Amino acid sequence: MSAAHKTNRTLNALGSASGSVLVLAAFIALWWAASTSGWVNRAFLPTPQATLQSLVQGLAGGDLAAYTWATLSRMFSGWVLASALGIALGALIGSSQRASEWIGPTLEFIRPLPASAVMPLAIALFGLSGGMVLAVVAFGAMWPVLLATLHGLATCTSSCARSRARWNSATWPSCSRSACPTPCPTSWPACGCR
Structure with missing residues (x-):
């Protein structure tokens, strides 16, 4: 396998990974906007921060x-x-x-x-x-x-x-x-x- 082929494979893998990270970031931004702006009631869609705090609390001291x-x-x-x-x-x-x-x-x-x-x-x-x-x-x-x-x-x-x-x-x-x-x-x- 040539060095150019390895470089292309690496760049393609990085491109795929960065695309996935961008989609995840866009999803979290939309989630944050929907929950903080009041588009969706916080009882049904808590903010990402509240969700993360609840996850950490549940893992650390909860069941x-x-x-x-x-x-x-x-x-x-x-x-x-x-x-x-x-x-x-x-x-x-x-x-x-x-x-x-x-x-x-x-x-x-x-x-x-x-x-x-x-x-x-x-x-x-x-x-x-x-x-x-x-x-x-x-x-x-x-x-x-x-x-x-x-x-x-x-x-x-x-x-x-x-x-x-x-x-x-x-x-x-x-x-x-x-x-x-x-x-x-x-x-x-x-x-x-x-």
């Missing part, structure tokens, strides 16, 4: 750090549960025609529901608890994983059938050994793993 940790731990637990359920259901539906016929329509009916629409049912089942939050987070995060696993298995099944036909091999064990690793490239990014 903000504990609440943030609780939120992050529930988010991570929900992600793990959603990944496990999405991969398990996707593998079951993608590898079994009967499971696809029985479970698939119900899941396709439930899939478009937003996670907030499931909250009343989750409250009825789990009460107002961490389990309810975990169930709602897992419900919302499961669908990309499930669909990616289904896609990976569908791709695997067709490529496996082509390989079997090409090599004149009708043995299922040779295909089943490759069935699990093949969907992984599509399932793991859906889980958030990169």
Whole structure:
């Protein structure tokens, strides 16, 4: 790589970064103008200074750090549960025609529901608890994983059938050994793993 090319890349990166900083500064200036001039009531839009003071107070002496940790731990637990359920259901539906016929329509009916629409049912089942939050987070995060696993298995099944036909091999064990690793490239990014 030449020095001129490195210089151009550095200047482009600096230009992108300075553009981002300018947009952020313009957003904060608009925020400040809207809150101090009275365009928006301060009860709904506090000034940037008041927001920063509240953030510092919440982190230093308040419960903000504990609440943030609780939120992050529930988010991570929900992600793990959603990944496990999405991969398990996707593998079951993608590898079994009967499971696809029985479970698939119900899941396709439930899939478009937003996670907030499931909250009343989750409250009825789990009460107002961490389990309810975990169930709602897992419900919302499961669908990309499930669909990616289904896609990976569908791709695997067709490529496996082509390989079997090409090599004149009708043995299922040779295909089943490759069935699990093949969907992984599509399932793991859906889980958030990169």
